[in-house]
Amino acid sequence: MKVALIQQQSYNTKETTVQKTVEAIQKAAQNGSELVVLQELHQTEYFCQSEDTRFFDYAASWEADIAFWSNVAKENQVVLVSSLFERRAAGLYHNTAVVFEKDGSIAGKYRKMHIPDDPGFYEKFYFTPGDLGFEPIQTSVGKLGVLICWDQWYPEAARLMALKGAEMLIYPTAIGWFDGDNEAEKQRQVNSWITIQRSHAIANGIPVLSCNRVGFEKDSSGVMDGIRFWGNSFVCDPQGSFIAHADHQDETILYAEISKERTKAVRDIWPFLRDRRIDTYGDLLKRYCD
Secondary structure (H helix, E strand, O other): OEEEEEEOOOOOOHHHHHHHHHHHHHHHHHOOOOEEEEOOOOOOOOHHHOOOHHHHHHHHHHHHHHHHHHHHHHHHOOEEEOOEEEEEEOOEEEEEEEEEOOOOOEEEEEEOOOOOEEOOEEHHHOOOOOOOOOOOEEEOOEEEEEOOHHHHHOHHHHHHHHHOOOOEEEEEOOOEEOOOOOHHHHHHHHHHHHHHHHHHHHHHOOOEEEEOOEEEEEOOOOOOOEEEEEOOOEEEOOOOOEEEEOOOOOOEEEEEEOOHHHHHHHHHHOOOOOOOOHHHOHHHHOOOOO
């Protein structure tokens, strides 16, 4: 199966950004992609750099956004993994991945479970933690374990998706550097980000698709300079080997071929799920073992 990850920057308006995304999806479909993955909160700038109630207005178009991306998936005959700002009720919002089937129907959705709160990433101000659990989404191209950004650091999330039959892990992402960090620290950060996700592929014996944005986005509050998103979108196989890997600065459509036969072969020789000692893992339900 051919997949495509759309790594792009945010433009001055939602309309321009969405137009660029649609053009990339059309190109990916024309090149034979059956599954297209978009980055986290792909319609706008990464607005969580500051705490500002005006950004809740971005979620007002939730229903219209659903209809729009449904039509894009249908027109291009692709399974589309989107990442949208969900308005569930006034004062109740989610960071939500909606997966559209090739006919435009909604195959399923996932609400981000782990919500960060760090300088420049004030997501707890905007998003309520997800309540849909870690449930893979069945599509015509397979069972997708869709998670979002901060979720990618947690082995428990990846494992639960795998235990429930996910055939691949998919991470729409928005993560980057601060320009004030030195080069060594920047490299440590991106290496850690890549390594933890490759480890999920290895430990669970399934491919990982991680799609990040690129480009510098200024902090609209002026408190910080802004974030330079580090790209590096990638696809790796069930042994953690890169199938495709984008650079840290360029917009691109990253293509890769995913093989279910390869997944089976790897799991047969590395039977990690067989040898799990589920009778001894009770302490994982504790916050910390004093």
